[in-house]
Amino acid sequence: MDVLGNYKSAISARSTDKDILKKSQDGGIITTLFAYALEEGIIDGAIVAGPGDEPWKPEPMVVTTKAELLASAGTRYTISPNLSLIKEATRSYGLDRVGIVGTPCQIQAVRKAQLYPIGMRDVDDKIALALGIFCMENLSYQALEAIVEDHCNQKMESIKKMDIGKGKFTVYTERGAVSQMPLKLIHKYVQPGCNVCLDYVANLADISSGSVGSPDGWSTVFVRSTKGNAVWDGAIAAGCFETKPIDQVKPGLDLVTKLATEKITKNQKNVDARKTVGLKADGTPKGLRNPYESP
Protein backbone atom coordinates (compact mmCIF):
# COMPACT_ATOMS: atom_id res chain seq x y z
CA MET A 1 0.00 0.00 0.00
CA ASP A 2 1.45 3.23 -1.13
CA VAL A 3 0.28 5.74 1.42
CA LEU A 4 2.98 8.31 0.73
CA GLY A 5 1.96 8.88 -2.90
CA ASN A 6 4.23 9.47 -5.85
CA TYR A 7 7.47 11.26 -5.17
CA LYS A 8 10.79 11.80 -6.84
CA SER A 9 12.74 12.34 -3.65
CA ALA A 10 12.32 12.56 0.10
CA ILE A 11 14.64 14.79 2.11
CA SER A 12 15.02 16.19 5.59
CA ALA A 13 15.55 19.94 5.31
CA ARG A 14 15.67 23.27 7.11
CA SER A 15 15.66 26.82 5.80
CA THR A 16 18.93 28.76 5.86
CA ASP A 17 16.97 32.00 6.40
CA LYS A 18 17.11 32.95 10.09
CA ASP A 19 14.20 35.43 9.82
CA ILE A 20 11.98 32.72 8.40
CA LEU A 21 13.03 30.14 11.00
CA LYS A 22 12.00 32.56 13.75
CA LYS A 23 8.44 32.62 12.43
CA SER A 24 7.95 29.28 10.80
CA GLN A 25 6.34 26.21 12.32
CA ASP A 26 9.02 23.67 11.49
CA GLY A 27 11.88 23.92 9.01
CA GLY A 28 10.33 26.93 7.25
CA ILE A 29 10.02 24.95 4.03
CA ILE A 30 6.80 26.52 2.84
CA THR A 31 7.69 30.15 3.50
CA THR A 32 11.19 29.72 2.09
CA LEU A 33 9.96 28.05 -1.10
CA PHE A 34 7.40 30.79 -1.69
CA ALA A 35 9.99 33.50 -0.98
CA TYR A 36 12.35 31.87 -3.46
CA ALA A 37 9.60 31.42 -6.06
CA LEU A 38 8.55 35.07 -5.70
CA GLU A 39 12.13 36.23 -6.08
CA GLU A 40 12.65 34.10 -9.18
CA GLY A 41 9.35 35.07 -10.78
CA ILE A 42 8.12 31.47 -10.63
CA ILE A 43 5.04 32.85 -8.89
CA ASP A 44 3.58 36.38 -8.80
CA GLY A 45 1.90 35.77 -5.48
CA ALA A 46 0.80 33.06 -3.10
CA ILE A 47 -2.40 32.17 -1.30
CA VAL A 48 -1.57 31.55 2.35
CA ALA A 49 -3.25 31.57 5.75
CA GLY A 50 -2.89 35.22 6.70
CA PRO A 51 -3.67 36.79 10.06
CA GLY A 52 -7.40 37.04 10.83
CA ASP A 53 -9.56 39.23 13.03
CA GLU A 54 -9.46 36.93 16.07
CA PRO A 55 -6.38 35.44 17.74
CA TRP A 56 -5.18 32.30 15.90
CA LYS A 57 -8.01 32.57 13.37
CA PRO A 58 -6.43 32.51 9.89
CA GLU A 59 -7.83 34.42 6.95
CA PRO A 60 -6.89 33.26 3.44
CA MET A 61 -4.76 35.94 1.84
CA VAL A 62 -2.96 36.64 -1.41
CA VAL A 63 0.58 37.75 -0.59
CA THR A 64 3.18 39.18 -2.92
CA THR A 65 6.07 40.12 -0.62
CA LYS A 66 8.39 38.36 1.77
CA ALA A 67 7.18 40.56 4.63
CA GLU A 68 3.63 39.36 4.05
CA LEU A 69 4.85 35.79 3.82
CA LEU A 70 6.56 36.13 7.20
CA ALA A 71 3.38 37.53 8.72
CA SER A 72 1.50 34.41 7.65
CA ALA A 73 4.10 31.78 8.51
CA GLY A 74 3.43 29.15 11.16
CA THR A 75 0.61 26.68 11.60
CA ARG A 76 -2.88 27.65 12.71
CA TYR A 77 -4.65 24.46 13.77
CA THR A 78 -7.97 25.54 12.37
CA ILE A 79 -9.56 25.84 8.96
CA SER A 80 -8.17 28.38 6.52
CA PRO A 81 -10.28 28.05 3.36
CA ASN A 82 -7.43 28.94 1.04
CA LEU A 83 -9.26 27.73 -2.08
CA SER A 84 -11.79 30.53 -1.67
CA LEU A 85 -9.23 32.85 -3.26
CA ILE A 86 -8.02 30.70 -6.09
CA LYS A 87 -10.06 32.28 -8.88
CA GLU A 88 -9.93 35.68 -7.20
CA ALA A 89 -6.12 35.55 -7.25
CA THR A 90 -6.16 35.36 -11.04
CA ARG A 91 -8.89 37.97 -11.41
CA SER A 92 -9.02 40.80 -8.83
CA TYR A 93 -5.32 40.31 -8.06
CA GLY A 94 -4.43 39.67 -11.69
CA LEU A 95 -1.86 36.96 -10.97
CA ASP A 96 -0.72 34.78 -13.88
CA ARG A 97 1.36 32.44 -11.71
CA VAL A 98 -0.30 31.52 -8.47
CA GLY A 99 1.28 29.76 -5.53
CA ILE A 100 -0.96 28.09 -2.98
CA VAL A 101 -0.34 26.24 0.26
CA GLY A 102 -2.85 23.83 1.67
CA THR A 103 -3.68 20.74 3.61
CA PRO A 104 -3.91 17.50 1.57
CA CYS A 105 -7.65 17.99 1.04
CA GLN A 106 -7.04 21.51 -0.23
CA ILE A 107 -4.44 20.25 -2.66
CA GLN A 108 -6.98 17.68 -3.86
CA ALA A 109 -9.34 20.60 -4.44
CA VAL A 110 -6.64 22.37 -6.47
CA ARG A 111 -6.21 19.34 -8.75
CA LYS A 112 -9.94 18.92 -9.19
CA ALA A 113 -10.18 22.62 -10.08
CA GLN A 114 -7.53 22.04 -12.75
CA LEU A 115 -8.84 18.77 -14.20
CA TYR A 116 -12.53 19.64 -13.89
CA PRO A 117 -12.54 23.45 -13.98
CA ILE A 118 -16.34 23.65 -13.85
CA GLY A 119 -16.59 27.01 -12.17
CA MET A 120 -12.91 27.94 -12.42
CA ARG A 121 -12.53 29.98 -15.57
CA ASP A 122 -8.92 30.56 -16.66
CA VAL A 123 -7.46 29.00 -13.52
CA ASP A 124 -6.05 25.65 -14.62
CA ASP A 125 -2.77 26.75 -16.17
CA LYS A 126 -2.16 29.54 -13.66
CA ILE A 127 -1.40 27.29 -10.71
CA ALA A 128 2.37 27.57 -10.68
CA LEU A 129 3.23 25.99 -7.33
CA ALA A 130 0.95 23.97 -5.06
CA LEU A 131 2.64 23.26 -1.72
CA GLY A 132 1.09 20.76 0.65
CA ILE A 133 1.42 20.44 4.42
CA PHE A 134 0.94 17.08 6.15
CA CYS A 135 -2.31 16.85 8.03
CA MET A 136 -3.82 14.33 10.42
CA GLU A 137 -6.97 16.31 11.19
CA ASN A 138 -8.31 19.83 11.50
CA LEU A 139 -10.49 21.75 13.92
CA SER A 140 -13.16 24.40 13.74
CA TYR A 141 -12.13 27.68 15.38
CA GLN A 142 -14.56 27.03 18.22
CA ALA A 143 -13.00 23.62 18.79
CA LEU A 144 -9.52 25.14 18.91
CA GLU A 145 -10.80 27.65 21.46
CA ALA A 146 -12.21 24.84 23.59
CA ILE A 147 -8.89 23.01 23.48
CA VAL A 148 -6.75 26.02 24.33
CA GLU A 149 -9.06 27.69 26.84
CA ASP A 150 -10.89 24.77 28.49
CA HIS A 151 -8.34 21.99 28.27
CA CYS A 152 -5.02 23.84 28.31
CA ASN A 153 -6.42 26.64 30.43
CA GLN A 154 -4.74 29.46 28.50
CA LYS A 155 -6.13 32.51 26.74
CA MET A 156 -6.09 32.41 22.94
CA GLU A 157 -4.51 35.86 22.74
CA SER A 158 -1.66 34.90 25.08
CA ILE A 159 -0.45 32.00 22.96
CA LYS A 160 2.84 32.37 21.11
CA LYS A 161 2.99 28.96 19.46
CA MET A 162 0.86 25.85 19.12
CA ASP A 163 2.29 22.50 18.18
CA ILE A 164 1.31 18.90 17.76
CA GLY A 165 3.92 16.26 18.37
CA LYS A 166 4.79 13.19 20.42
CA GLY A 167 1.14 12.49 21.19
CA LYS A 168 0.49 15.90 22.71
CA PHE A 169 -1.12 19.18 21.76
CA THR A 170 1.12 21.86 23.24
CA VAL A 171 0.66 25.61 23.65
CA TYR A 172 3.45 28.03 24.56
CA THR A 173 2.42 31.40 26.00
CA GLU A 174 4.10 34.77 25.50
CA ARG A 175 5.17 34.69 29.15
CA GLY A 176 6.81 31.31 28.89
CA ALA A 177 4.16 28.96 30.26
CA VAL A 178 3.72 25.60 28.55
CA SER A 179 0.40 23.71 28.65
CA GLN A 180 -0.37 20.36 27.12
CA MET A 181 -3.20 17.96 26.52
CA PRO A 182 -3.08 14.42 25.18
CA LEU A 183 -3.89 14.22 21.47
CA LYS A 184 -6.31 11.40 22.14
CA LEU A 185 -8.72 13.83 23.80
CA ILE A 186 -8.83 16.01 20.70
CA HIS A 187 -10.68 13.45 18.67
CA LYS A 188 -14.19 14.52 19.57
CA TYR A 189 -13.41 18.04 18.36
CA VAL A 190 -12.14 17.09 14.90
CA GLN A 191 -14.32 18.38 12.07
CA PRO A 192 -16.39 15.50 10.65
CA GLY A 193 -15.08 15.94 7.11
CA CYS A 194 -11.62 14.84 8.29
CA ASN A 195 -12.93 11.40 9.21
CA VAL A 196 -13.26 10.41 5.56
CA CYS A 197 -9.93 11.92 4.47
CA LEU A 198 -7.62 9.48 2.68
CA ASP A 199 -4.46 11.56 2.36
CA TYR A 200 -1.89 12.39 5.04
CA VAL A 201 1.10 13.81 3.20
CA ALA A 202 -0.53 15.80 0.38
CA ASN A 203 0.09 13.22 -2.32
CA LEU A 204 -1.03 15.57 -5.09
CA ALA A 205 1.11 18.57 -4.18
CA ASP A 206 4.10 19.69 -6.23
CA ILE A 207 6.10 19.57 -3.01
CA SER A 208 4.76 18.61 0.40
CA SER A 209 6.21 18.99 3.86
CA GLY A 210 5.60 18.34 7.53
CA SER A 211 7.49 17.87 10.75
CA VAL A 212 6.91 14.16 11.15
CA GLY A 213 9.95 12.02 10.40
CA SER A 214 12.57 14.72 10.98
CA PRO A 215 14.29 16.05 14.12
CA ASP A 216 12.87 19.11 15.92
CA GLY A 217 13.21 22.24 13.84
CA TRP A 218 13.66 20.21 10.66
CA SER A 219 11.05 19.16 8.11
CA THR A 220 10.39 16.13 6.00
CA VAL A 221 10.00 17.08 2.34
CA PHE A 222 8.52 15.11 -0.55
CA VAL A 223 9.38 16.44 -3.98
CA ARG A 224 6.64 15.07 -6.19
CA SER A 225 5.87 16.62 -9.57
CA THR A 226 8.12 17.64 -12.45
CA LYS A 227 7.32 21.25 -11.62
CA GLY A 228 8.06 20.69 -7.94
CA ASN A 229 11.34 19.04 -8.81
CA ALA A 230 12.52 22.02 -10.84
CA VAL A 231 11.61 24.45 -8.07
CA TRP A 232 13.31 22.31 -5.40
CA ASP A 233 16.50 21.94 -7.44
CA GLY A 234 16.56 25.69 -8.00
CA ALA A 235 16.04 26.44 -4.32
CA ILE A 236 18.83 24.04 -3.35
CA ALA A 237 21.18 25.59 -5.90
CA ALA A 238 20.32 29.02 -4.50
CA GLY A 239 21.32 27.83 -1.03
CA CYS A 240 17.86 28.16 0.48
CA PHE A 241 18.06 24.94 2.49
CA GLU A 242 20.32 22.77 4.60
CA THR A 243 19.52 19.15 3.87
CA LYS A 244 20.14 15.67 5.24
CA PRO A 245 19.39 12.38 3.58
CA ILE A 246 16.09 11.15 4.99
CA ASP A 247 17.46 7.71 5.77
CA GLN A 248 20.06 9.29 8.06
CA VAL A 249 17.65 11.16 10.32
CA LYS A 250 15.55 9.84 13.18
CA PRO A 251 12.74 8.81 13.21
CA GLY A 252 12.72 8.97 9.42
CA LEU A 253 10.25 7.79 6.82
CA ASP A 254 9.16 4.77 8.85
CA LEU A 255 7.21 6.99 11.20
CA VAL A 256 5.66 8.95 8.33
CA THR A 257 4.58 5.68 6.72
CA LYS A 258 3.21 4.40 10.00
CA LEU A 259 1.12 7.49 10.68
CA ALA A 260 -0.10 7.70 7.09
CA THR A 261 -1.13 4.06 7.17
CA GLU A 262 -2.93 4.53 10.47
CA LYS A 263 -4.82 7.56 9.23
CA ILE A 264 -5.84 6.07 5.90
CA THR A 265 -6.80 2.70 7.36
CA LYS A 266 -8.95 4.32 10.04
CA ASN A 267 -10.63 6.69 7.62
CA GLN A 268 -11.17 4.05 4.95
CA LYS A 269 -13.04 2.12 7.64
CA ASN A 270 -15.15 5.21 8.28
CA VAL A 271 -15.89 5.55 4.57
CA ASP A 272 -16.92 1.89 4.44
CA ALA A 273 -19.00 2.14 7.60
CA ARG A 274 -21.06 4.92 6.00
CA LYS A 275 -22.38 2.36 3.53
CA THR A 276 -24.28 0.50 6.21
CA VAL A 277 -25.21 3.19 8.71
CA GLY A 278 -28.96 2.93 8.24
CA LEU A 279 -31.67 0.41 7.60
CA LYS A 280 -34.03 -0.14 4.70
CA ALA A 281 -37.57 -1.49 5.01
CA ASP A 282 -36.47 -4.82 3.59
CA GLY A 283 -33.90 -5.22 6.33
CA THR A 284 -30.87 -4.39 4.18
CA PRO A 285 -28.51 -1.56 5.12
CA LYS A 286 -29.04 2.01 3.98
CA GLY A 287 -25.95 4.08 3.24
CA LEU A 288 -24.81 7.69 3.31
CA ARG A 289 -23.28 9.45 0.32
CA ASN A 290 -19.78 8.34 -0.74
CA PRO A 291 -17.84 11.08 -2.52
CA TYR A 292 -15.27 8.56 -3.74
CA GLU A 293 -17.95 6.75 -5.74
CA SER A 294 -20.23 9.39 -7.22
CA PRO A 295 -21.55 12.91 -6.69
Place this chain on the structure above:
Amino acid sequence: MPGTTPGRRPEAKPAATQPQGKPAVKPSDVIVNEKVEVVQKEEKPVAEKITIGELHLSGCTGCLVTLADNYEGLFKLLDDYADLVYALTLVDVRHVPEMDVCLVEGSCCLNDKISVEELKEAREKSKVLVAYGGCAAYGNITRFCRGGQWNQPGQEAFVPISEVVDVDLYIPSCPPCPQEVRNVAVMAYLLLKGNEEQKNLATAYLTPLMQLAQRGNEACGCDLMYDVINQGLCMGCGTCAGTCPVRAVTMEYGKPNVNRDLCIKCGACYAQCPRSWFNFDVMNNYEGIMDAIKGAMQ
Protein backbone atom coordinates in the same frame (compact mmCIF):
# COMPACT_ATOMS: atom_id res chain seq x y z
CA MET B 1 20.75 16.40 -4.96
CA PRO B 2 20.87 15.28 -1.35
CA GLY B 3 18.35 12.82 -0.06
CA THR B 4 17.41 9.42 -1.28
CA THR B 5 15.54 8.69 -4.41
CA PRO B 6 13.19 5.82 -3.77
CA GLY B 7 13.35 3.15 -6.42
CA ARG B 8 10.61 3.48 -8.98
CA ARG B 9 7.63 1.62 -7.65
CA PRO B 10 6.51 -1.38 -9.65
CA GLU B 11 4.50 0.11 -12.44
CA ALA B 12 0.91 0.02 -11.35
CA LYS B 13 -1.79 -0.32 -13.93
CA PRO B 14 -2.49 3.05 -15.53
CA ALA B 15 -5.49 4.74 -13.97
CA ALA B 16 -7.19 4.75 -17.30
CA THR B 17 -7.27 1.00 -17.59
CA GLN B 18 -9.13 0.59 -14.33
CA PRO B 19 -12.47 -1.01 -15.08
CA GLN B 20 -15.00 1.68 -15.58
CA GLY B 21 -17.61 2.21 -12.91
CA LYS B 22 -15.42 0.75 -10.22
CA PRO B 23 -14.38 3.73 -8.16
CA ALA B 24 -10.77 4.10 -7.15
CA VAL B 25 -11.17 3.40 -3.54
CA LYS B 26 -7.91 4.44 -2.08
CA PRO B 27 -5.61 7.25 -3.02
CA SER B 28 -2.90 4.67 -3.16
CA ASP B 29 -4.72 2.54 -5.69
CA VAL B 30 -3.15 4.06 -8.70
CA ILE B 31 0.28 5.36 -9.34
CA VAL B 32 0.78 6.30 -12.92
CA ASN B 33 3.97 7.48 -14.43
CA GLU B 34 3.40 7.22 -18.12
CA LYS B 35 1.53 9.78 -20.12
CA VAL B 36 -1.43 8.99 -22.24
CA GLU B 37 -0.70 10.50 -25.61
CA VAL B 38 -3.64 12.20 -27.20
CA VAL B 39 -2.09 12.51 -30.62
CA GLN B 40 0.79 10.69 -32.15
CA LYS B 41 3.10 13.32 -33.53
CA GLU B 42 3.53 11.70 -36.91
CA GLU B 43 0.04 10.94 -37.93
CA LYS B 44 -2.49 13.55 -38.93
CA PRO B 45 -5.53 13.18 -36.77
CA VAL B 46 -7.69 15.22 -39.17
CA ALA B 47 -9.35 12.31 -40.89
CA GLU B 48 -10.96 11.09 -37.74
CA LYS B 49 -12.78 14.11 -36.39
CA ILE B 50 -15.94 13.98 -34.33
CA THR B 51 -18.91 16.24 -35.03
CA ILE B 52 -20.15 18.72 -32.44
CA GLY B 53 -23.18 21.00 -32.49
CA GLU B 54 -24.70 23.56 -30.18
CA LEU B 55 -28.44 23.74 -29.84
CA HIS B 56 -29.51 27.11 -28.50
CA LEU B 57 -32.64 27.11 -26.36
CA SER B 58 -33.53 29.56 -23.61
CA GLY B 59 -30.05 30.74 -22.74
CA CYS B 60 -28.23 34.05 -22.93
CA THR B 61 -25.57 32.90 -25.46
CA GLY B 62 -22.98 33.07 -22.68
CA CYS B 63 -22.43 29.33 -23.09
CA LEU B 64 -21.78 29.69 -26.81
CA VAL B 65 -19.42 32.60 -26.19
CA THR B 66 -17.62 30.43 -23.61
CA LEU B 67 -16.81 27.95 -26.34
CA ALA B 68 -15.24 30.78 -28.31
CA ASP B 69 -13.39 31.94 -25.19
CA ASN B 70 -10.95 29.13 -25.85
CA TYR B 71 -9.55 31.50 -28.50
CA GLU B 72 -6.86 29.72 -30.53
CA GLY B 73 -7.78 26.60 -28.58
CA LEU B 74 -11.14 26.60 -30.36
CA PHE B 75 -9.41 26.69 -33.75
CA LYS B 76 -7.15 23.86 -32.69
CA LEU B 77 -10.19 21.85 -31.59
CA LEU B 78 -11.91 22.51 -34.89
CA ASP B 79 -8.78 21.83 -36.95
CA ASP B 80 -7.86 18.52 -35.41
CA TYR B 81 -10.59 17.01 -33.33
CA ALA B 82 -14.08 18.22 -34.09
CA ASP B 83 -16.20 19.66 -36.86
CA LEU B 84 -18.70 22.20 -35.66
CA VAL B 85 -21.81 21.21 -37.59
CA TYR B 86 -24.48 23.27 -35.91
CA ALA B 87 -24.37 26.53 -33.92
CA LEU B 88 -26.10 29.87 -33.86
CA THR B 89 -24.25 32.45 -36.01
CA LEU B 90 -21.12 30.27 -36.26
CA VAL B 91 -22.49 27.66 -38.66
CA ASP B 92 -24.91 28.30 -41.50
CA VAL B 93 -27.08 25.24 -40.98
CA ARG B 94 -30.77 25.78 -40.29
CA HIS B 95 -31.91 22.35 -39.30
CA VAL B 96 -30.67 20.11 -36.46
CA PRO B 97 -28.22 17.69 -38.15
CA GLU B 98 -26.83 14.32 -37.06
CA MET B 99 -23.92 14.82 -34.66
CA ASP B 100 -21.69 12.93 -32.26
CA VAL B 101 -21.92 15.43 -29.44
CA CYS B 102 -24.71 17.95 -29.00
CA LEU B 103 -24.14 20.74 -26.49
CA VAL B 104 -27.52 22.12 -25.46
CA GLU B 105 -27.49 25.66 -24.14
CA GLY B 106 -30.41 27.05 -22.18
CA SER B 107 -33.46 25.60 -20.50
CA CYS B 108 -36.43 24.43 -22.52
CA CYS B 109 -39.53 26.62 -22.74
CA LEU B 110 -42.54 24.31 -22.67
CA ASN B 111 -44.70 27.06 -24.15
CA ASP B 112 -42.56 27.15 -27.25
CA LYS B 113 -43.32 24.14 -29.43
CA ILE B 114 -40.24 24.62 -31.60
CA SER B 115 -37.92 24.41 -28.59
CA VAL B 116 -39.46 21.15 -27.45
CA GLU B 117 -39.35 19.68 -30.96
CA GLU B 118 -35.77 20.75 -31.64
CA LEU B 119 -34.62 19.37 -28.30
CA LYS B 120 -36.21 16.00 -29.05
CA GLU B 121 -34.72 16.03 -32.51
CA ALA B 122 -31.28 16.80 -31.07
CA ARG B 123 -31.66 13.87 -28.70
CA GLU B 124 -32.58 11.59 -31.54
CA LYS B 125 -29.76 12.72 -33.77
CA SER B 126 -26.83 12.85 -31.32
CA LYS B 127 -24.75 10.16 -29.70
CA VAL B 128 -23.95 12.20 -26.60
CA LEU B 129 -26.33 14.89 -25.41
CA VAL B 130 -24.74 17.39 -23.06
CA ALA B 131 -26.56 19.85 -20.80
CA TYR B 132 -24.12 22.67 -21.43
CA GLY B 133 -24.28 25.29 -18.69
CA GLY B 134 -26.44 25.93 -15.66
CA CYS B 135 -29.68 26.68 -17.53
CA ALA B 136 -29.74 23.44 -19.53
CA ALA B 137 -28.65 21.36 -16.55
CA TYR B 138 -30.55 22.94 -13.70
CA GLY B 139 -32.73 25.75 -15.05
CA ASN B 140 -30.37 28.26 -13.45
CA ILE B 141 -31.69 31.83 -13.63
CA THR B 142 -34.65 30.74 -15.77
CA ARG B 143 -35.98 28.93 -12.68
CA PHE B 144 -37.14 32.35 -11.58
CA CYS B 145 -39.19 33.07 -14.72
CA ARG B 146 -42.84 33.76 -14.14
CA GLY B 147 -43.94 34.95 -17.54
CA GLY B 148 -45.45 38.28 -18.45
CA GLN B 149 -42.35 39.53 -20.21
CA TRP B 150 -42.14 41.39 -23.50
CA ASN B 151 -42.22 40.15 -26.24
CA GLN B 152 -43.55 36.70 -25.36
CA PRO B 153 -45.65 37.31 -22.24
CA GLY B 154 -47.23 33.88 -22.63
CA GLN B 155 -43.94 32.06 -22.13
CA GLU B 156 -43.47 31.25 -18.49
CA ALA B 157 -42.75 27.53 -18.16
CA PHE B 158 -39.01 26.82 -18.41
CA VAL B 159 -37.50 23.50 -17.42
CA PRO B 160 -34.03 21.93 -17.34
CA ILE B 161 -33.71 19.92 -20.53
CA SER B 162 -33.74 16.61 -18.66
CA GLU B 163 -37.46 17.16 -18.00
CA VAL B 164 -37.97 16.66 -21.73
CA VAL B 165 -35.18 14.37 -22.92
CA ASP B 166 -32.61 12.02 -21.42
CA VAL B 167 -29.30 13.78 -20.86
CA ASP B 168 -25.94 12.02 -20.87
CA LEU B 169 -23.61 14.53 -19.32
CA TYR B 170 -23.65 17.79 -17.36
CA ILE B 171 -21.34 20.78 -17.60
CA PRO B 172 -22.71 23.07 -14.86
CA SER B 173 -21.94 26.71 -14.01
CA CYS B 174 -23.01 30.08 -15.33
CA PRO B 175 -21.32 30.69 -17.60
CA PRO B 176 -19.57 27.36 -17.96
CA CYS B 177 -15.79 27.37 -18.08
CA PRO B 178 -13.96 27.38 -21.44
CA GLN B 179 -11.34 24.92 -20.19
CA GLU B 180 -14.01 22.49 -18.99
CA VAL B 181 -15.85 22.35 -22.31
CA ARG B 182 -12.45 22.00 -24.01
CA ASN B 183 -11.57 19.07 -21.74
CA VAL B 184 -14.92 17.43 -22.40
CA ALA B 185 -14.48 17.91 -26.17
CA VAL B 186 -11.01 16.33 -26.11
CA MET B 187 -12.27 13.47 -23.95
CA ALA B 188 -15.28 12.93 -26.21
CA TYR B 189 -12.87 12.73 -29.15
CA LEU B 190 -10.78 10.12 -27.30
CA LEU B 191 -13.90 8.22 -26.35
CA LEU B 192 -15.24 8.04 -29.87
CA LYS B 193 -12.02 7.84 -31.91
CA GLY B 194 -9.26 6.80 -29.55
CA ASN B 195 -7.48 3.53 -28.90
CA GLU B 196 -8.36 1.27 -25.99
CA GLU B 197 -6.22 3.13 -23.46
CA GLN B 198 -7.53 6.52 -24.55
CA LYS B 199 -11.11 5.28 -24.40
CA ASN B 200 -10.57 4.10 -20.85
CA LEU B 201 -9.09 7.41 -19.81
CA ALA B 202 -11.96 9.31 -21.42
CA THR B 203 -14.53 7.08 -19.78
CA ALA B 204 -12.94 7.53 -16.37
CA TYR B 205 -12.81 11.29 -16.89
CA LEU B 206 -16.37 11.66 -18.14
CA THR B 207 -17.99 9.29 -15.62
CA PRO B 208 -18.60 11.80 -12.80
CA LEU B 209 -20.07 14.31 -15.25
CA MET B 210 -22.41 11.56 -16.43
CA GLN B 211 -23.25 10.70 -12.84
CA LEU B 212 -24.09 14.36 -12.25
CA ALA B 213 -26.66 14.08 -15.03
CA GLN B 214 -28.17 11.08 -13.24
CA ARG B 215 -28.21 12.87 -9.91
CA GLY B 216 -31.06 15.21 -10.78
CA ASN B 217 -31.88 18.59 -12.22
CA GLU B 218 -32.25 20.71 -9.12
CA ALA B 219 -29.23 22.68 -7.99
CA CYS B 220 -28.73 25.34 -5.36
CA GLY B 221 -26.08 26.58 -2.98
CA CYS B 222 -28.16 24.61 -0.47
CA ASP B 223 -26.62 21.45 -1.94
CA LEU B 224 -23.49 22.36 0.01
CA MET B 225 -25.57 21.98 3.15
CA TYR B 226 -27.71 19.00 2.13
CA ASP B 227 -25.12 16.89 0.38
CA VAL B 228 -21.83 17.98 1.92
CA ILE B 229 -22.13 19.51 5.42
CA ASN B 230 -25.26 17.59 6.49
CA GLN B 231 -23.57 14.42 5.27
CA GLY B 232 -20.51 15.07 7.44
CA LEU B 233 -18.24 15.54 4.45
CA CYS B 234 -17.24 19.22 4.41
CA MET B 235 -13.64 20.00 5.38
CA GLY B 236 -13.72 23.73 4.77
CA CYS B 237 -11.45 24.04 1.76
CA GLY B 238 -13.32 27.09 0.42
CA THR B 239 -13.60 25.85 -3.16
CA CYS B 240 -17.34 26.50 -3.20
CA ALA B 241 -16.85 30.13 -2.22
CA GLY B 242 -14.08 30.49 -4.79
CA THR B 243 -16.30 29.01 -7.45
CA CYS B 244 -19.62 30.81 -7.13
CA PRO B 245 -20.02 33.21 -10.08
CA VAL B 246 -22.31 35.54 -8.12
CA ARG B 247 -20.39 35.44 -4.84
CA ALA B 248 -23.35 33.95 -3.01
CA VAL B 249 -21.05 31.76 -0.91
CA THR B 250 -18.82 33.08 1.85
CA MET B 251 -16.78 31.12 4.36
CA GLU B 252 -17.82 31.74 7.96
CA TYR B 253 -15.70 29.99 10.59
CA GLY B 254 -14.49 27.46 8.07
CA LYS B 255 -17.79 26.42 6.53
CA PRO B 256 -19.72 27.76 3.54
CA ASN B 257 -22.56 30.15 4.20
CA VAL B 258 -24.94 30.58 1.28
CA ASN B 259 -26.83 33.78 0.64
CA ARG B 260 -29.84 32.03 -0.81
CA ASP B 261 -31.33 35.19 -2.29
CA LEU B 262 -28.22 35.71 -4.39
CA CYS B 263 -27.91 32.12 -5.60
CA ILE B 264 -28.98 31.69 -9.21
CA LYS B 265 -28.95 27.85 -9.04
CA CYS B 266 -26.16 27.21 -11.52
CA GLY B 267 -24.80 24.09 -9.78
CA ALA B 268 -21.13 25.11 -9.99
CA CYS B 269 -20.33 25.11 -6.28
CA TYR B 270 -21.46 21.57 -5.66
CA ALA B 271 -19.90 20.15 -8.82
CA GLN B 272 -16.58 21.85 -8.04
CA CYS B 273 -16.53 20.78 -4.38
CA PRO B 274 -13.92 18.04 -3.87
CA ARG B 275 -16.37 16.31 -1.57
CA SER B 276 -19.20 16.09 -4.14
CA TRP B 277 -16.99 13.61 -5.91
CA PHE B 278 -13.31 12.84 -5.94
CA ASN B 279 -12.26 10.11 -8.35
CA PHE B 280 -8.75 9.04 -7.39
CA ASP B 281 -8.32 7.04 -10.60
CA VAL B 282 -8.36 10.28 -12.60
CA MET B 283 -6.94 12.71 -10.03
CA ASN B 284 -3.87 10.63 -9.21
CA ASN B 285 -2.95 10.91 -12.86
CA TYR B 286 -3.42 14.70 -12.92
CA GLU B 287 0.03 15.49 -14.24
CA GLY B 288 -0.23 13.08 -17.16
CA ILE B 289 -3.75 14.16 -18.10
CA MET B 290 -2.96 17.86 -17.94
CA ASP B 291 0.15 17.35 -20.05
CA ALA B 292 -1.84 15.28 -22.52
CA ILE B 293 -4.54 17.94 -22.91
CA LYS B 294 -1.91 20.65 -23.19
CA GLY B 295 -0.11 18.58 -25.81
CA ALA B 296 -3.33 18.06 -27.72
CA MET B 297 -3.92 21.80 -27.87
CA GLN B 298 -0.49 22.66 -29.28
